[in-house]
Amino acid sequence: MTDEKSSSGAASEADGSSAPAAVSPKATVARVPAAKPAQATSQGAEITRRGLFSWAAVGWVGFTAAIGGCMTAFGRFMFPNVLFEPPTSFKVGNTEDFPPGVVDERFKEANGVWIVNNEGRLTALIAICTHLGCPPAWLEAQNKFKCPCHGSGYYKNGINFEGPTPRPLERAKISIDPDDGQILVDKSQKYLWEQGQWDDPSSFIEVS
Amino acid sequence: MQQLKDLQKAIVKSQIWKSIFRVGIPTDNRKRALATLGNVVLHLHPIKVKKSGLRMSYTWCMGGTSFFLFLVETITGLLLMFYYRPTVEYAYFDMVDLREVVAFGIMRELHRWAAHAMVIAVWLHMFRVFMTGSYKPPREFNWNVGVILLVLTLLLSFTGYLLPWDQLAIWAITVGSNMARATPLLGHEGPGAAFLTLGGEKLIHVGSDARFGLIAGRTIGGGTLIRFYVLHCLGIPFVAACLMAVHFWRVRKDGGISGPV
Numbered sequence: 001m002t003d004e005k006s007s008s009g010a011a012s013e014a015d016g017s018s019a020p021a022a023v024s025p026k027a028t029v030a031r032v033p034a035a036k037p038a039q040a041t042s043q044g045a046e047i048t049r050r051g052l053f054s055w056a057a058v059g060w061v062g063f064t065a066a067i068g069g070c071m072t073a074f075g076r077f078m079f080p081n082v083l084f085e086p087p088t089s090f091k092v093g094n095t096e097d098f099p100p101g102v103v104d105e106r107f108k109e110a111n112g113v114w115i116v117n118n119e120g121r122l123t124a125l126i127a128i129c130t131h132l133g134c135p136p137a138w139l140e141a142q143n144k145f146k147c148p149c150h151g152s153g154y155y156k157n158g159i160n161f162e163g164p165t166p167r168p169l170e171r172a173k174i175s176i177d178p179d180d181g182q183i184l185v186d187k188s189q190k191y192l193w194e195q196g197q198w199d200d201p202s203s204f205i206e207v208s
Numbered sequence: 209m210q211q212l213k214d215l216q217k218a219i220v221k222s223q224i225w226k227s228i229f230r231v232g233i234p235t236d237n238r239k240r241a242l243a244t245l246g247n248v249v250l251h252l253h254p255i256k257v258k259k260s261g262l263r264m265s266y267t268w269c270m271g272g273t274s275f276f277l278f279l280v281e282t283i284t285g286l287l288l289m290f291y292y293r294p295t296v297e298y299a300y301f302d303m304v305d306l307r308e309v310v311a312f313g314i315m316r317e318l319h320r321w322a323a324h325a326m327v328i329a330v331w332l333h334m335f336r337v338f339m340t341g342s343y344k345p346p347r348e349f350n351w352n353v354g355v356i357l358l359v360l361t362l363l364l365s366f367t368g369y370l371l372p373w374d375q376l377a378i379w380a381i382t383v384g385s386n387m388a389r390a391t392p393l394l395g396h397e398g399p400g401a402a403f404l405t406l407g408g409e410k411l412i413h414v415g416s417d418a419r420f421g422l423i424a425g426r427t428i429g430g431g432t433l434i435r436f437y438v439l440h441c442l443g444i445p446f447v448a449a450c451l452m453a454v455h456f457w458r459v460r461k462d463g464g465i466s467g468p469v
Contacts, residue, residue, distance in 0.1 A: 084429060
């Protein structure tokens, strides 16, 4: 993490021994020229102007470093390391559990995806409206996804056709786990239609 | 009667009385000035008030109304904190209980209505100050303080919106915080964020960007709730109160409430 310097920025006040004594206009005593500061002896802690400034500089640098370190630490503190959220990658079953033409809604509540078997391809559509992030609903009777917030509509394949949404739904990475043959969905990897990523073999599973 | 006078004398001469009021009953102008200067309550009141400053048609009393509503929010909000627990398990049901089983749970409604009223009042105050030209020198600095206070008022409104933890709250904050995705450089969908890489790894992604830091996760959840709760009850009110002190002090120092030119 950050290397925090703690510094006691103690810039001791000059006691005017080196500066000429301030003379008020009412003073009637003769002005005595200020004595030259004596050379610092081994015992003498004579404060010179230069010495004071260098100490002040050290103090300020230390103070700034400490504050900077604290602000950096605070910034890092606000980014949690452990999230209490559903895992981004999960298994949804075998390919035969998803018959052709069906939008499977079982995983929408917990994991936020629809598993759609459409036109020979099995895809995991992320159930987040690309307009402003509300969750659309699958309307079986009208054969479309419809967002309740602002009325965006998508075909079964996820392509947008009505409402304010600017782009289609996003696909999550979908693959067959080689160990047990189950379908593995990974939401951390997304495939966007408008970037031509729906041709990527990781974005669908071929089903007959 | 004489006994009463003696009693009054004894009280006024007592050490306790003197320790609180510092100066005795003022008998000359100097003592009167000292009594005003040496007493926090009296020094809050201006020495002179312009006639125009008292005209409702000129001030609309919107600055004072905003401050009054802030005090209402502080008091009702403090009372709500005795019952409301900012966790996913309890938040919504505590809010419902305030409405249905808590004696004087109307505090919740008061808090909500006063919140709406405060946002309206602050906007109207800004409108009045603009239309009367009260932002002109020497008041330019105070206009800027006021703009920051307006932003803080809106942030208080936004953070408080999540606390009932119902569908409306969650989706409003979802939509609202999605704007942070588009932050330049710091939002994972914002301009320039794609260029921030370290050894081929993206530095700014959905789990590390400004939105993530704001809502403590990739989606709205328990982390967001407690974070917004702390900001709503402690962080933003503290900053707003400090700036309000500056704001009122500057009104006084800039010559009181501005009058018609």
